[in-house]
Amino acid sequence: MTYKRFTFFGGKGGTGKTTSSSAYALHLARSGVRTLAVSTDPAHSLADAFGKKIGSSIVKLEDNLWAIEIDAGLEAQKYMEGVKEQMRRIVSPAIVAELEKQLRVAYVSPGAEESAIFDCFVDLMEKAGSDYDAIVFDTAPTGHTLRLLTLPEVLGVWMEHLLEKRNKAMDMMKMAAHYERDLQEKIKNDPVLSLLSRRRERFQRARDLLTDQDLTTFHFVLNAEKLAVLETERAVESMKEFHIDVGPLIVNRVLPPETGPFFANRRRQQAGYLEQIRAEFGKYGVVEVPMLDSDIEGIAELEKVAPMLAVLDKEN
Numbered sequence: 001m002t003y004k005r006f007t008f009f010g011g012k013g014g015t016g017k018t019t020s021s022s023a024y025a026l027h028l029a030r031s032g033v034r035t036l037a038v039s040t041d042p043a044h045s046l047a048d049a050f051g052k053k054i055g056s057s058i059v060k061l062e063d064n065l066w067a068i069e070i071d072a073g074l075e076a077q078k079y080m081e082g083v084k085e086q087m088r089r090i091v092s093p094a095i096v097a098e099l100e101k102q103l104r105v106a107y108v109s110p111g112a113e114e115s116a117i118f119d120c121f122v123d124l125m126e127k128a129g130s131d132y133d134a135i136v137f138d139t140a141p142t143g144h145t146l147r148l149l150t151l152p153e154v155l156g157v158w159m160e161h162l163l164e165k166r167n168k169a170m171d172m173m174k175m176a177a178h179y180e181r182d183l184q185e186k187i188k189n190d191p192v193l194s195l196l197s198r199r200r201e202r203f204q205r206a207r208d209l210l211t212d213q214d215l216t217t218f219h220f221v222l223n224a225e226k227l228a229v230l231e232t233e234r235a236v237e238s239m240k241e242f243h244i245d246v247g248p249l250i251v252n253r254v255l256p257p258e259t260g261p262f263f264a265n266r267r268r269q270q271a272g273y274l275e276q277i278r279a280e281f282g283k284y285g286v287v288e289v290p291m292l293d294s295d296i297e298g299i300a301e302l303e304k305v306a307p308m309l310a311v312l313d314k315e316n
Helices: 017-030 046-050 072-090 093-107 112-127 142-149 151-179 181-186 191-211 226-241 261-281 299-309 311-315
Strands: 006-011 035-039 059-062 065-069 134-141 216-223 249-254 286-290
Touching: 006 017, 006 226, 017 035, 017 046, 017 065, 017 134, 017 216, 017 249, 017 299, 035 046, 035 112, 046 065, 046 299, 112 134, 112 191, 191 216, 216 226, 226 261, 249 261, 261 286, 286 299, 299 311
Parallel strands: 006 134, 006 216, 035 065, 035 134, 216 249, 249 286
Antiparallel strands: 059 065
Protein backbone atom coordinates (compact mmCIF):
# COMPACT_ATOMS: atom_id res chain seq x y z
CA MET A 1 0.00 0.00 0.00
CA THR A 2 1.04 3.61 -0.57
CA TYR A 3 0.54 6.19 2.14
CA LYS A 4 2.05 9.51 3.23
CA ARG A 5 4.05 9.82 6.42
CA PHE A 6 2.00 12.86 7.48
CA THR A 7 -1.70 13.18 6.69
CA PHE A 8 -3.73 16.19 7.79
CA PHE A 9 -7.53 16.34 7.87
CA GLY A 10 -9.15 19.76 8.14
CA GLY A 11 -12.05 21.94 7.12
CA LYS A 12 -15.02 23.84 8.46
CA GLY A 13 -16.11 22.95 11.99
CA GLY A 14 -18.67 20.17 12.24
CA THR A 15 -18.03 18.60 8.84
CA GLY A 16 -16.67 15.31 10.19
CA LYS A 17 -12.91 15.90 10.31
CA THR A 18 -12.44 13.83 13.45
CA THR A 19 -14.46 10.90 12.10
CA SER A 20 -12.48 10.97 8.83
CA SER A 21 -9.05 11.26 10.47
CA SER A 22 -9.84 8.58 13.06
CA ALA A 23 -11.22 6.17 10.47
CA TYR A 24 -8.20 6.67 8.23
CA ALA A 25 -5.80 6.17 11.16
CA LEU A 26 -7.65 2.95 12.02
CA HIS A 27 -7.41 1.81 8.40
CA LEU A 28 -3.65 2.36 8.35
CA ALA A 29 -3.14 0.60 11.69
CA ARG A 30 -5.22 -2.39 10.61
CA SER A 31 -3.06 -2.54 7.46
CA GLY A 32 0.06 -3.01 9.59
CA VAL A 33 1.22 0.64 9.58
CA ARG A 34 2.41 1.97 12.97
CA THR A 35 0.10 4.97 13.21
CA LEU A 36 -0.21 7.88 15.62
CA ALA A 37 -3.51 9.83 15.62
CA VAL A 38 -3.03 13.42 16.81
CA SER A 39 -5.65 16.05 17.61
CA THR A 40 -4.60 19.71 17.40
CA ASP A 41 -8.21 20.90 17.74
CA PRO A 42 -8.81 22.78 21.04
CA ALA A 43 -12.29 21.19 21.10
CA HIS A 44 -10.97 17.65 21.19
CA SER A 45 -13.25 14.83 20.06
CA LEU A 46 -10.69 12.16 19.19
CA ALA A 47 -11.55 10.31 22.42
CA ASP A 48 -15.24 10.35 21.47
CA ALA A 49 -14.50 9.02 17.99
CA PHE A 50 -12.43 6.10 19.27
CA GLY A 51 -14.51 5.59 22.40
CA LYS A 52 -11.30 5.52 24.44
CA LYS A 53 -9.73 7.77 27.05
CA ILE A 54 -7.15 9.97 25.31
CA GLY A 55 -5.28 12.88 26.86
CA SER A 56 -2.14 14.98 26.54
CA SER A 57 0.14 11.92 26.72
CA ILE A 58 0.39 9.30 24.00
CA VAL A 59 -1.76 6.22 24.68
CA LYS A 60 -1.92 2.92 22.83
CA LEU A 61 -5.40 2.08 21.52
CA GLU A 62 -4.64 -1.24 19.83
CA ASP A 63 -1.87 -2.92 17.84
CA ASN A 64 -0.14 -0.35 15.60
CA LEU A 65 -2.40 2.48 16.79
CA TRP A 66 -1.61 5.27 19.28
CA ALA A 67 -3.30 8.61 19.96
CA ILE A 68 -2.77 11.95 21.68
CA GLU A 69 -4.85 15.12 22.13
CA ILE A 70 -2.51 18.12 22.31
CA ASP A 71 -3.53 20.39 25.18
CA ALA A 72 -2.93 23.91 23.84
CA GLY A 73 -2.96 25.58 27.26
CA LEU A 74 -0.58 23.04 28.77
CA GLU A 75 1.77 23.22 25.78
CA ALA A 76 1.76 27.03 25.90
CA GLN A 77 2.69 26.92 29.59
CA LYS A 78 5.50 24.42 28.94
CA TYR A 79 6.67 26.52 26.01
CA MET A 80 6.87 29.68 28.11
CA GLU A 81 8.67 27.87 30.93
CA GLY A 82 11.22 26.66 28.41
CA VAL A 83 11.71 30.19 27.11
CA LYS A 84 12.15 31.49 30.68
CA GLU A 85 14.78 28.85 31.42
CA GLN A 86 16.71 29.68 28.25
CA MET A 87 16.53 33.42 28.94
CA ARG A 88 17.73 33.02 32.55
CA ARG A 89 20.92 31.49 31.19
CA ILE A 90 21.41 34.31 28.70
CA VAL A 91 20.28 37.62 30.17
CA SER A 92 21.48 39.59 33.15
CA PRO A 93 19.75 38.73 36.49
CA ALA A 94 18.82 42.39 36.74
CA ILE A 95 16.27 42.09 33.95
CA VAL A 96 14.86 38.63 34.74
CA ALA A 97 11.84 40.10 36.57
CA GLU A 98 10.98 42.36 33.64
CA LEU A 99 11.49 39.47 31.24
CA GLU A 100 9.06 37.26 33.18
CA LYS A 101 6.50 40.08 33.16
CA GLN A 102 6.78 40.32 29.38
CA LEU A 103 6.43 36.54 29.02
CA ARG A 104 3.26 36.56 31.14
CA VAL A 105 1.81 39.06 28.68
CA ALA A 106 3.00 36.94 25.75
CA TYR A 107 1.33 33.86 27.27
CA VAL A 108 -2.14 35.38 26.84
CA SER A 109 -1.38 37.06 23.52
CA PRO A 110 -2.86 35.88 20.20
CA GLY A 111 -0.70 33.23 18.59
CA ALA A 112 0.90 31.91 21.80
CA GLU A 113 -1.07 28.65 21.74
CA GLU A 114 -0.50 28.15 18.00
CA SER A 115 3.26 28.55 18.56
CA ALA A 116 3.19 26.04 21.41
CA ILE A 117 1.10 23.53 19.43
CA PHE A 118 3.43 24.01 16.49
CA ASP A 119 6.45 23.09 18.59
CA CYS A 120 4.65 20.02 19.90
CA PHE A 121 3.59 18.69 16.53
CA VAL A 122 7.04 19.31 15.04
CA ASP A 123 8.45 17.18 17.88
CA LEU A 124 5.98 14.45 16.91
CA MET A 125 6.74 14.76 13.20
CA GLU A 126 10.44 14.29 13.88
CA LYS A 127 9.67 10.95 15.54
CA ALA A 128 7.98 9.63 12.41
CA GLY A 129 9.97 7.01 10.61
CA SER A 130 11.41 5.69 13.86
CA ASP A 131 8.66 5.52 16.49
CA TYR A 132 5.80 5.62 13.94
CA ASP A 133 5.37 4.94 10.24
CA ALA A 134 2.56 7.47 9.81
CA ILE A 135 1.00 10.35 11.75
CA VAL A 136 -2.60 11.38 11.09
CA PHE A 137 -3.57 14.88 12.28
CA ASP A 138 -7.11 15.87 13.21
CA THR A 139 -6.87 19.65 12.95
CA ALA A 140 -8.88 22.59 14.25
CA PRO A 141 -11.38 24.48 12.03
CA THR A 142 -9.88 25.96 8.89
CA GLY A 143 -8.77 29.43 10.04
CA HIS A 144 -6.89 28.10 13.09
CA THR A 145 -5.27 25.36 11.03
CA LEU A 146 -4.09 27.72 8.29
CA ARG A 147 -2.42 29.92 10.91
CA LEU A 148 -0.76 26.86 12.41
CA LEU A 149 0.54 25.40 9.13
CA THR A 150 1.81 28.74 7.82
CA LEU A 151 3.80 29.49 10.99
CA PRO A 152 7.07 28.06 9.59
CA GLU A 153 6.88 30.43 6.63
CA VAL A 154 5.87 33.50 8.65
CA LEU A 155 8.15 32.95 11.64
CA GLY A 156 11.02 31.88 9.41
CA VAL A 157 11.06 35.34 7.83
CA TRP A 158 10.78 36.97 11.27
CA MET A 159 13.65 34.84 12.58
CA GLU A 160 15.86 35.85 9.65
CA HIS A 161 15.19 39.48 10.57
CA LEU A 162 16.14 38.87 14.22
CA LEU A 163 19.34 37.09 13.19
CA GLU A 164 20.27 39.99 10.92
CA LYS A 165 19.75 42.46 13.79
CA ARG A 166 21.74 40.29 16.21
CA ASN A 167 24.64 39.93 13.78
CA LYS A 168 24.79 43.71 13.37
CA ALA A 169 24.79 44.12 17.15
CA MET A 170 27.58 41.56 17.49
CA ASP A 171 29.66 43.35 14.84
CA MET A 172 29.42 46.55 16.88
CA MET A 173 30.32 44.69 20.10
CA LYS A 174 33.38 43.18 18.40
CA MET A 175 34.56 46.64 17.45
CA ALA A 176 34.03 47.83 21.03
CA ALA A 177 35.82 44.77 22.40
CA HIS A 178 38.96 45.30 20.37
CA TYR A 179 40.83 46.47 23.45
CA GLU A 180 38.71 44.80 26.16
CA ARG A 181 39.65 41.19 26.85
CA ASP A 182 36.66 40.52 29.14
CA LEU A 183 34.19 41.59 26.47
CA GLN A 184 36.07 39.54 23.89
CA GLU A 185 35.50 36.41 25.98
CA LYS A 186 31.79 37.17 26.42
CA ILE A 187 31.06 37.46 22.72
CA LYS A 188 33.07 34.46 21.54
CA ASN A 189 30.06 32.17 21.74
CA ASP A 190 26.98 34.36 21.65
CA PRO A 191 24.12 32.37 23.33
CA VAL A 192 21.42 34.58 21.78
CA LEU A 193 22.76 34.04 18.28
CA SER A 194 22.99 30.31 18.96
CA LEU A 195 19.38 30.20 20.21
CA LEU A 196 18.06 32.15 17.23
CA SER A 197 19.97 29.92 14.83
CA ARG A 198 18.49 26.77 16.38
CA ARG A 199 14.98 28.22 16.11
CA ARG A 200 15.56 29.14 12.47
CA GLU A 201 16.76 25.61 11.72
CA ARG A 202 13.66 24.19 13.44
CA PHE A 203 11.33 26.34 11.35
CA GLN A 204 13.21 25.32 8.22
CA ARG A 205 12.87 21.61 9.08
CA ALA A 206 9.15 22.06 9.68
CA ARG A 207 8.74 23.92 6.41
CA ASP A 208 10.67 21.20 4.57
CA LEU A 209 8.43 18.47 6.05
CA LEU A 210 5.16 20.29 5.39
CA THR A 211 6.03 21.15 1.78
CA ASP A 212 7.49 17.75 0.86
CA GLN A 213 4.77 16.24 -1.32
CA ASP A 214 6.25 12.77 -0.92
CA LEU A 215 5.78 12.99 2.86
CA THR A 216 2.81 15.27 3.55
CA THR A 217 -0.72 15.76 2.26
CA PHE A 218 -3.78 17.65 3.44
CA HIS A 219 -7.34 16.37 2.99
CA PHE A 220 -10.22 18.82 3.30
CA VAL A 221 -13.40 17.42 4.77
CA LEU A 222 -16.58 19.23 3.79
CA ASN A 223 -20.32 18.79 3.43
CA ALA A 224 -22.16 19.42 0.17
CA GLU A 225 -23.30 22.87 1.34
CA LYS A 226 -22.68 26.41 0.07
CA LEU A 227 -20.64 27.82 2.97
CA ALA A 228 -18.46 24.71 3.26
CA VAL A 229 -17.66 24.83 -0.48
CA LEU A 230 -16.78 28.56 -0.33
CA GLU A 231 -14.53 28.11 2.71
CA THR A 232 -12.79 25.15 1.09
CA GLU A 233 -12.12 27.16 -2.08
CA ARG A 234 -10.30 29.83 -0.07
CA ALA A 235 -8.41 27.30 2.05
CA VAL A 236 -7.19 25.30 -0.97
CA GLU A 237 -5.78 28.51 -2.46
CA SER A 238 -3.93 29.21 0.81
CA MET A 239 -2.43 25.70 0.81
CA LYS A 240 -1.23 26.19 -2.76
CA GLU A 241 0.30 29.54 -1.83
CA PHE A 242 2.36 27.91 0.92
CA HIS A 243 3.18 24.86 -1.25
CA ILE A 244 1.37 22.30 0.92
CA ASP A 245 0.06 19.33 -1.06
CA VAL A 246 -3.73 18.98 -1.24
CA GLY A 247 -4.98 15.41 -1.47
CA PRO A 248 -8.46 14.09 -2.32
CA LEU A 249 -11.31 15.95 -0.67
CA ILE A 250 -13.79 14.04 1.46
CA VAL A 251 -17.43 15.00 1.05
CA ASN A 252 -19.09 13.76 4.20
CA ARG A 253 -22.74 12.96 5.01
CA VAL A 254 -23.96 12.58 1.45
CA LEU A 255 -27.65 11.64 1.58
CA PRO A 256 -28.30 8.26 -0.06
CA PRO A 257 -31.40 7.72 -2.25
CA GLU A 258 -32.99 5.44 0.35
CA THR A 259 -33.61 8.42 2.64
CA GLY A 260 -37.02 8.68 0.96
CA PRO A 261 -39.21 11.52 -0.35
CA PHE A 262 -38.89 13.65 2.81
CA PHE A 263 -35.27 14.43 1.93
CA ALA A 264 -35.84 14.69 -1.83
CA ASN A 265 -35.31 18.47 -1.93
CA ARG A 266 -32.21 18.24 0.26
CA ARG A 267 -30.79 15.53 -2.03
CA ARG A 268 -31.36 17.77 -5.07
CA GLN A 269 -29.49 20.59 -3.32
CA GLN A 270 -26.64 18.26 -2.42
CA ALA A 271 -26.49 16.99 -6.00
CA GLY A 272 -25.90 20.55 -7.23
CA TYR A 273 -23.10 21.17 -4.74
CA LEU A 274 -21.56 17.76 -5.44
CA GLU A 275 -21.42 18.66 -9.12
CA GLN A 276 -19.71 21.94 -8.20
CA ILE A 277 -17.24 20.14 -5.91
CA ARG A 278 -16.35 17.61 -8.60
CA ALA A 279 -15.86 20.40 -11.15
CA GLU A 280 -13.71 22.63 -8.89
CA PHE A 281 -11.75 20.03 -6.95
CA GLY A 282 -11.83 16.97 -9.20
CA LYS A 283 -8.15 17.34 -10.03
CA TYR A 284 -7.34 16.58 -6.38
CA GLY A 285 -9.79 13.68 -6.17
CA VAL A 286 -13.14 13.53 -4.40
CA VAL A 287 -14.26 10.81 -1.98
CA GLU A 288 -17.98 10.75 -1.11
CA VAL A 289 -18.97 9.27 2.24
CA PRO A 290 -22.70 8.64 2.74
CA MET A 291 -24.62 9.72 5.81
CA LEU A 292 -24.90 6.74 8.14
CA ASP A 293 -27.85 5.85 10.31
CA SER A 294 -26.06 6.54 13.60
CA ASP A 295 -23.32 8.69 15.15
CA ILE A 296 -19.76 7.44 14.76
CA GLU A 297 -18.55 6.72 18.29
CA GLY A 298 -16.17 3.90 19.05
CA ILE A 299 -13.93 1.67 16.99
CA ALA A 300 -16.80 -0.59 15.92
CA GLU A 301 -18.51 2.38 14.24
CA LEU A 302 -15.24 3.65 12.75
CA GLU A 303 -14.83 0.27 11.09
CA LYS A 304 -17.81 1.16 8.89
CA VAL A 305 -16.08 4.28 7.57
CA ALA A 306 -12.47 3.07 7.38
CA PRO A 307 -12.91 1.00 4.17
CA MET A 308 -14.44 4.04 2.41
CA LEU A 309 -11.21 5.98 3.02
CA ALA A 310 -8.85 3.19 1.91
CA VAL A 311 -8.93 4.85 -1.53
CA LEU A 312 -6.77 7.65 -0.09
CA ASP A 313 -3.82 5.23 -0.17
CA LYS A 314 -4.24 4.76 -3.91
CA GLU A 315 -4.64 8.49 -4.51
CA ASN A 316 -1.54 9.54 -2.50
